[in-house]
Amino acid sequence: MSSRDETAVALARAATALDGALLGVGLAICAASSWFKYLSTSHALRRIRLAPSPSISDLRAVVDTGDHTGAGETGGERLVVIRGQVQPRSVAAVASGIFTGGKGAGALVSQGSGEKAVIVQQTQTCLYNEWRGILGWSFDLHALFAKAWKEQRTTSFRSVPFVLVEGTHWSNSGYVNVNLDGCTHALPLTTVYHQLHPVQATPYTLFQAILGNGYPVALLDEEKILPVGKEITAVGICRGENGSLEIKQCEDMPCFLSEKTRDKIESDLAATATTLFWSGIILGTVSVGILGYAIYKNWGRLRDWRERRKRERELRHQALESPTRSFSDDDSGEVSDGELCVVCLMRRRRSAFVPCGHLVCCPPCALTVERDLSPKCPVCRQTIRSSIRIYGS
Template sequence: MASRAHEQALAAMLSHLALSFDGAILGAALAYAAVRSFLNFTANSKSLAKIRKAPTLSVSDLRSLLQNHDQDHQDQEQKLVIVRGQVEAKSAVDGSGKKSSRDSNVLLSHESGDKAVILQRTQTCIYNEWKGFFGWTSDLRSIFGRSLKEQETTFLRTVPFTLVEGGQWPQSDYVIVNMDGSSHPLPLTMVYHQLQPIVASRYTFIQALFGHEYPVGVLHEEKILPLGKCISAVGICNSKDGIPEIKSCKELPYFLADMTKDEMVADLAFKAKILLWSGIVLGSLSIGVLGFAVMRNWNKWKAWRQRRSQQPIHTTSDEDVSQIDDNEDAGDVPEGQLCVICLMRRRRAAFIPCGHLACCHTCAVSVESEVSPKCPLCRQAVRNSIRIFEC
């Protein structure tokens, strides 16, 4: 319960912060999101243009391409290519290109027994959380749609591998795949997926009752990049000891993928449209919210300046009234009639439009002189105050 109260207080604080200054904070956050969307759109568009220009080559055509580039002395950026072939372990060939022991340097799946060049095991501990009575709650996690928390542990192993022409190995050429420095997603195949439930202990009910998360299961997964799988490699191609080698390009969102070039272009074009329209919508909303906040605060500032300009005219009368208040309140003030601000004089002024009789006349004038005057009791905006006389 304490955690729920803490999260509700945090949600209330965030909402008040977002709407503070008449929504200026919210407008700034929307503007930041719009800028991020446009930056992502620019990066996505550049990647789309590069992939569209990149030629799609077979493995056997890479040698002639590299020879032409070496003769023309062109830069490496123009060597961006898309190669599609089948996965084969690098240990399957020796330095002369002859076939050697294939099983000497490959990975073996513990669950399926398949041979692979990349093996990834993932163990995810799934935690359930208090959802309140009848399965619903108003805490902060429900606002973001988070009903489960996951704690994941990943183990990844790789061995050197190449791409070869499909159906022509071992007679065809091959290209070495250089995985150094690559953080791109991998086209792995799921071979094992099992959820192992955790038996509830005697303390599980107490944990759920007081809002603490508790484990409900462990998810075991195993993914591999098997031998013989047909994939595409998008990257910079160069020659290493006369053998073609392809390396990832950090500016591109793909390196190894199941998709063909046309599918990559379609995927990036769709993402570019989403990012563009997201930036336009968020930017329009931010302009509207910021414009409203600027106009609202500008009007408040003008009203404050107008009140300040009128203060010298009433200075004498205010001092006279204050002297009258001091004379009238010379005696004991009944309980509940003290000014809530100075706690010295009797309450003599009522605020408009809320009508609260909360302050003496002197404190009411000081409240009205603020940039954004508010009633000290209900915090409602104050337009004016009137003096209350007793018969």
């Protein structure tokens, strides 16, 4: 059996320990997590549905007036959903309020495609092999630290201030500044360059291959951009800043900038909320059933264990009160081989097991068998509940 199979078997045994109690607890945790995500997703969906979706030219009137309700909304700030075209912001445009530089003025240029963009993200990833080596050793440090060693990645991020506009002339349509400070949401970047460069093998590479250690085989270069002129949807808190409008991320929202339209965002959130709702119900029901079964089985075992302890104390008490009926007195005299206890082979068979009914043990050995965690008859291996002392006439 391989190491992965042994790990899977160990995890399966741990999950089914105590009649599935650990598995039930794990499913309960998953159900609670699903419900927590469902509540947060439903809250975000409700806020997006209540948020206004004005045109950029009418955005100031919506922000300065209206009923500001909801978490993170105060006077002069409001959660809005707007859609516009990405354009870079230059110092002259901010000062004059007129788009005078032409489309793409002041933007970055992609090295891979030559396109103009406001955000350029370049990533280089070192890819390692998956071979274990000629010796077939299963121990590999690169496999243990896959994310830290297996894919060594360097990333460079460049951006210029940009805005969302409705048309080519800001003076006619208006604009809103996009604030990316502290942004933790994924950005709608487009991959424009993707190339794999093989790594030349060295003598040290051959040594690594023989020992089974991972060695680099290629470098993956990627470039992603947010191109000028791309239509995106912004879901965030809008406020007036130094005479102009600015939109920033709302931490409670699942996204900030997205290629999807508002209807698509709402439908995706509704589908996610439905999936989380039913998964929470199913996982919760299954976990309750498993935990109930585990409690019932272990409560029965605890009850049987208490009964065995009680019978043991009663037998000891009887032995102390009537020494003439002790085990040694009952077994005195000649005992044939067919009547000897199958466990100790010294005393006469006096105790029959319930429910199988086999009379094969002396009373002390019968008590020893009953004390086991999983008591079984020495003859038929059937699980026993108790033993009965048999007296000859």
